[in-house]
Amino acid sequence: MSDHISKQYDSELEAVRNKVLQMGGLVEQQISKAVEALDTGDLALVNAVVSGDAHVNRLEVEIDEACTQMIARRQPAAGDLRVIHTIMRMITDLERIGDEAVKISRMAQAISEANRAHLPRVELKHLENTAIGMLRRALDAYARLDVQGATAVVREDEAVDVEYASIVRQLITHMMEDPRTISRAIELLFVSKALERIGDHSKNMCEYVIYMVKGRDVRHLAIEEFEQSVQRD
Amino acid sequence: MSDHISKQYDSELEAVRNKVLQMGGLVEQQISKAVEALDTGDLALVNAVVSGDAHVNRLEVEIDEACTQMIARRQPAAGDLRVIHTIMRMITDLERIGDEAVKISRMAQAISEANRAHLPRVELKHLENTAIGMLRRALDAYARLDVQGATAVVREDEAVDVEYASIVRQLITHMMEDPRTISRAIELLFVSKALERIGDHSKNMCEYVIYMVKGRDVRHLAIEEFEQSVQRD
Numbered sequence: 001m002s003d004h005i006s007k008q009y010d011s012e013l014e015a016v017r018n019k020v021l022q023m024g025g026l027v028e029q030q031i032s033k034a035v036e037a038l039d040t041g042d043l044a045l046v047n048a049v050v051s052g053d054a055h056v057n058r059l060e061v062e063i064d065e066a067c068t069q070m071i072a073r074r075q076p077a078a079g080d081l082r083v084i085h086t087i088m089r090m091i092t093d094l095e096r097i098g099d100e101a102v103k104i105s106r107m108a109q110a111i112s113e114a115n116r117a118h119l120p121r122v123e124l125k126h127l128e129n130t131a132i133g134m135l136r137r138a139l140d141a142y143a144r145l146d147v148q149g150a151t152a153v154v155r156e157d158e159a160v161d162v163e164y165a166s167i168v169r170q171l172i173t174h175m176m177e178d179p180r181t182i183s184r185a186i187e188l189l190f191v192s193k194a195l196e197r198i199g200d201h202s203k204n205m206c207e208y209v210i211y212m213v214k215g216r217d218v219r220h221l222a223i224e225e226f227e228q229s230v231q232r233d
Numbered sequence: 234m235s236d237h238i239s240k241q242y243d244s245e246l247e248a249v250r251n252k253v254l255q256m257g258g259l260v261e262q263q264i265s266k267a268v269e270a271l272d273t274g275d276l277a278l279v280n281a282v283v284s285g286d287a288h289v290n291r292l293e294v295e296i297d298e299a300c301t302q303m304i305a306r307r308q309p310a311a312g313d314l315r316v317i318h319t320i321m322r323m324i325t326d327l328e329r330i331g332d333e334a335v336k337i338s339r340m341a342q343a344i345s346e347a348n349r350a351h352l353p354r355v356e357l358k359h360l361e362n363t364a365i366g367m368l369r370r371a372l373d374a375y376a377r378l379d380v381q382g383a384t385a386v387v388r389e390d391e392a393v394d395v396e397y398a399s400i401v402r403q404l405i406t407h408m409m410e411d412p413r414t415i416s417r418a419i420e421l422l423f424v425s426k427a428l429e430r431i432g433d434h435s436k437n438m439c440e441y442v443i444y445m446v447k448g449r450d451v452r453h454l455a456i457e458e459f460e461q462s463v464q465r466d
Contacts, residue, residue, distance in 0.1 A: 054453075057452070057453040058453075060452075060453075061452070061453065068311070068314060068315070068318065071304065071314055072310065072311045072314050075308040077305065078301070078305040081301060081304055081305050082301070085301065085321070088318070089325070092322075092325070168419070172415055172416060172419060175408065175412065175415050176412050176415055179408070179409055179412045182405055182408050182409055182415075183405060186401070186405060186422070189419070189422075193426070219290070219293075219294070220287075220290040220291075220293075220294065
């Protein structure tokens with residue numbers, strides 16, 4: 001590329017990068033609101049999440065189009081292409097995290113409108129905080145091209161899976177001990193599942209960040225191979 | 234592109250297209266085996282699905298690399314770029330359908346090893362057949378560039394969601410009537426969820442096919458706008 005074209009390319013890429021972070025911030029807010037709706041039963045928050053999802057979707061389509069145009073017009077070399085493909089993948093996962101926020105807020109609505117007397121007492125706070133924290137750290141790792149940070153998020157996903165399995169067991173125990181809790185327990189099960197999925201998507205994003213920085217595809221590796229692969233250089 | 238380069242590009246693209254269909258066929262087999270494992274409790278099938286997943290993952294990485302190399306080397310114009318990006322997106326969904334097959338087979342294993350006396354009688358056959366049928370028709374629509382066929386699959390996803398919600402309600406009823414069914418019911422709930430996700434991924438793939446053929450992004454449209462958009466020309 002000539003210097004002039006290369007500068008144009010850099011500023012286009014910078015604009016897209018900023019938009020990804022904007023989309024990430026928005027999705028983070030969507031989850032926080034959904035989780036707050038669950039705690040408080042505030043239906044205004046439920047509506048805010050549902051209507052906010054259109055904005056998330058719009059950003060995905062806009063960023064996607066900007067990426068396709070950059071590739072078609074600038075014909076980037078392999079390294080730059082990797083950066084753009086990483087962005088295209090990240091926004092797919094971000095959009096799906098947005099969908100999980102909508103699912104959580106729908107469950108918050110169902111729970112809010114039902115008899116809360118039979119709501120099983122299960123502590124979701126830790127899983128909520130971990131899922132939101134993973135998303136935030138995935139976005140930070142992307143912003144800073146931080147392979148160490150991205151690797152930490154990938155490892156954290158194992159802890160989320162363990163926590164999720166524990167909550168499922170607790171919910172089953174509640175249901176068995178008091179069948180009146182069954183309907184609410186199933187709703188909380190879906191909330192937990194959504195939080196676990198947010199962990200999965202955050203992990204996916206971090207794998208893309210590592211691929212972008214290292215040029216090495218680390219998806220589908222066991223965690224030990226993965227860490228060896230990342231530490232290798 | 235010169236004629237010579239264009240012919241090379243065509244044959245590379247054809248090879249990748251065939252590999253996508255091969256991957257699709259493999260994923261279809263994975264689900265069929267997982268569902269059969271659920272019906273029969275055959276643990277050999279469970280093992281076959283778990284070990285088959287590595288093959289699915291390998292195909293995803295290979296196709297992805299082939300796509301990136303084609304873009305970097307051939308610098309395709311906007312239309313061809315759209316075709317390659319469609320493939321890259323489709324294989325992400327195919328790989329995740331493969332993951333759902335593994336989840337179903339794990340549940341088949343849990344159910345097979347547990348006391349089947351308290352297995353709630355819920356008919357999953359229809360949901361199973363619809364999910365597998367959607368995947369098959371999504372792959373057909375891709376192979377034939379069939380926008381009508383792809384649209385039909387997108388519409389079918391609504392029926393899957395209704396069927397899934399009905400199964401969840403039936404499972405809740407079983408649990409309430411006989412709490413001894415709770416553990417098995419939760420496992421069947423996860424199986425149903427996995428089948429519903431297979432429908433979602435098949436729908437995603439069809440939206441990409443429509444985008445590829447029509448050059449119009451139909452994700453995030455309501456079904457009516459969607460059909461209008463597809464019929465518009």
